[in-house]
Amino acid sequence: MRFRDYLRSPLRRGDLSTGIICLLPSLAVIGVFVVFPIFFSLYLSFHKWAILTPEKPFVGLANYARMFSSPEFWECLGNTFLYTVGVVLPGAAASLGLALLLDRTAAGSGFFRTAFFLPTITSIIAIAVVWLWVYDDANGLANMLLRLVGLKPVRWLTSPKTSLLSLIIMTVWKNAGYHMVVFLAGLQAIPPSLHEAATIDGASPRQRFRYVTWPLLAPTTVFVLVTNTIFTFQVFGPIYVMTGGGPVRSTSVIVYYLYQRAFEFQEMGYASAVAWVIFLILIALTVLQMRLARKREQVW
Amino acid sequence: MSLGTGVRRTALYAALIILAAVFIGPFLWMLLASLKSTAQIFAFPPRFLPKPVIWRNYLRAWQVVPLARFYLNSILVSGVVAFSQVVTSAMAAYVFARLQFPARNLIFLIYLAVMMIPTQVTVIPLFIIVRRLGLVDTYGALILPFLAYPFGAFLLRQFFLTIPRELEDAALVDGCPRLRILVRIIAPLSRAAMVTLGMLAFMFTWNTFFWPLLVTNTSEHFTIQVGLAMLRTQLVSAGDADWSLLMSATVISIVPVLIFYLFAQKQIVRGITMTGLKG
Amino acid sequence: MKKTILLIALLVVLAAALAPAQKATLVLWHSYSGVRQQLFDSLIKEFNKANPAINVKPEYGGSLWSMRDKLLTAIAGGAGPHLAEIDSYWTPIFAKPGSLVNLEPYIAADARFNKADLARASLQSTQYQGASYSVPFNLSTIVMYYNKALYKTAALDPARAPADWSELVSFCQKLTVDKNGDGTPDQRGLTFPNKANMGAVWYWLAFFFQQEGKLFNDALNAGAFNSAAGLAATDLWRQLAREGLMSMSSGSADFEAELAAMELSSSSVMGRYRDNMGNARFGLAALPKGKVSATVTGGGNLAMFSSCPDKKAGWAVLSWLNSTQVNKRWALSTGSIPVRQSVLGTPEYSDYLMSDPKGNAMIATLQDAFIRPNIPEYGDASRIIAFAVEEAMINDQDPKPLLDKAKAEVDALFKK
Missing domain, CATH: 3.40.190.10 (Periplasmic binding protein-like II)
Incomplete structure (x- = not known):
């Protein structure tokens, strides 16, 4: 016991040198290409920068003050939260469901996996071409199907009431296969012996999921929730290529807002301030998710 | 009992087939559209199958823009990035999953934080760095900034956490160096996760559009997504592109990722059976 | 020493030889x-x-x-x-x-x-x-494309596009058809390529200029689009939307696919329509006239x-x-x-x-072509106007308060 404590003691010299060697390549790349841009954007958030001129006058907290008093900022933030909740939770459930279905299926599982994964490997620009047709008011696939079963057509992307939901549905569809693969890799890392042991002990499939799969899958679940939140909150592609934030700002999300301010109107300082608020929100969400996970299982 | 299992099986497959239709449907439309003329694509009432089948769309896609060159560029860039990310991520992930040092989790959180700043505000400073390094319009600009990314380290760290410590404790007691443990014990056990990461990184790099457009200026270095954008511009303005052409080019652009995926899937399955975790 | 001189001489000659080629x-x-x-x-x-x-x-x-x-x-x-x-x-x-x-x-x-x-x-x-x-x-410029075959089916003269706004509406009414009788038209009178990042303002501006509208005041430091011209142009669009005469989807292929009989679009796509539809099948005309004729470049x-x-x-x-x-x-x-x-x-x-x-x-x-005003504030202003027009059109709202609010926002741009 004491030997093991020694092995895990913080100052084990071998660990330190191994740690440095192992982290060096990553830190070098990230240090050169990521750290400076990030701090530069922090610096910019207290300055005004029109991009085309080198002058960057200091404006203190003016960018932040302007942001918090801008109704549009809050509207975009609200849309982003709705979108994120709508995508992350149902998305994770859908992906886990697909993974569990496929984990047990022997015949044809390769085919189904590929089918579910197809939307993930396709770029959003190509996806948009297809989904603009799916969502077309008059002749789109979605409304064709609705009419087929006798329902009234929906104005998917042309009504502010449904446009965000339409994008959520598309995103869940697009990303389901992505997280399914991650869940599958996680499921397959669980030693089959544990399931066998549980079966021998008379556990029902539901109990096996609750007491074997779910706890052992926890690190994967945390990973999916955390990364999906981080990426979904920063959604940009579908809005850029499909809606431009409309109709009537209903799909105006925060990163699209930031992009418009930065590039369309050359307010890079203001956009950087928005970016840092996004950063703080994401840090808070990440820590929260990890805390919740840590309370339940020892994964953190 | 066996009757119940049979019913359950049938229900399972029925569900899978409906789901698969939902996921494949739009692609089937794309694939069929790529073999139609534009008039056929938008015919009303819609016709499901192309008639006649216009294979020529696939030939034209290569001719209208130098798609072949862009294709090779994308394969090279995405391949190198994917390989490198697997290696750098595995090393970093091992540190965060197994080694003990002060403030480890805080450092890890900072490491993750890199993913939380929208790239729209970091892209100009990143461009400035790339320019200072003299990398504008080179493969270096497309590859170097992405050789490591925290996402991969996070993914692999979570998988390493699921590997029982006991497996490496014995080796540690024998004085085996940590790095060798990573290569000999951890890596084979997490083969599925590493292949998954490689595939995701390949896919992500393959589908990037904005950065390649920013840092490359000549068709020697353009990537497939820039090529697709060229086709789209033509579709909107000039007369020499149309929807069917865009569809066939899109199908062409998906194929390599699909192949990579099919390969990866095989590896994932084989990785599981070879690790011999059963005992 | 000799060597150095020789080297310098050589360099001078070389430089001279290279200079014209530079x-x-x-x-x-x-x-x-x-x-x-x-x-x-x-x-x-x-x-x-x-x-x-x-x-x-x-x-x-x-x-x-x-x-x-x-x-x-x-x-x-x-x-x-x-x-x-x-x-x-x-x-x-x-x-x-x-x-x-x-x-x-x-x-x-x-x-x-x-x-x-x-x-x-x-x-x-x-x-x-x-x-x-x-x-x-x-x-x-923005022009009007119209489908001659669909005109004939609707008993309209295929040699003539709508001349003014009231004709635009009546043509649209004749050209909007519910072919399969399910309550939703399968063919619309009018469409325009409402692309994600361009929005509708470019097209709206043409109608606004047809009412002799001015976007900004003469000093170019305040909005002036909440005028009678702004209201008239927005109301026309609102009517087209309310009566289902205008297709609101992305519509980039609706005209080619003959799902819309007329399209407001850039003159630059004429070649594409010629290739894909055949030259005889469609016509090209100036936009219908308001108080005056106008289009945007x-x-x-x-x-x-x-x-x-x-x-x-x-x-x-x-x-x-x-x-x-x-x-x-x-x-x-x-x-x-x-x-x-x-x-x-x-x-x-x-x-x-x-x-x-x-x-x-x-x-x-x-x-009759107008340009978009050459001031740096135009881009942001056009985005604000687009939201107001879109809101009036989609929610079928009175444009007056919306355009007034937009004007206040645009005025704030100039004070920044």
């Missing part, structure tokens, strides 16, 4: 791919041949829309091009911070460059605060950036690409509207006009 290499970003790129490249090749001292390198920089982001990034990073095609309404964006070269001195010194020959609207689009900062190159201008090492050479390139001979060839092969009036008089272009009534109709729209 060319000004100028990088030019454009937005053309496919056949247009081939044509553009061949034009540049000709120029390089005729001007051995200058070497122009044409490079594809993305569609005009994405090229703006590329330009901003590259200029900030000190790696911008020397010359570039920019969307004609961005002249103020790049001119105001001093990124563009004021071309007036070069125009004045260039006897071959006839400013008076430039089409009125295309000259206007080059201006920022009274000076030219770009030269027009690729020009288009679009397209790409060529500009020189302050980083250009040899401004005389840069001007030579711009001037040549804008010349009557080159512009004629560009217009004939791409369907772009000539930016020089003298092009219209050339034998080749006259022949083309004689042979093609659509070409005539397209050229005629130029007389």
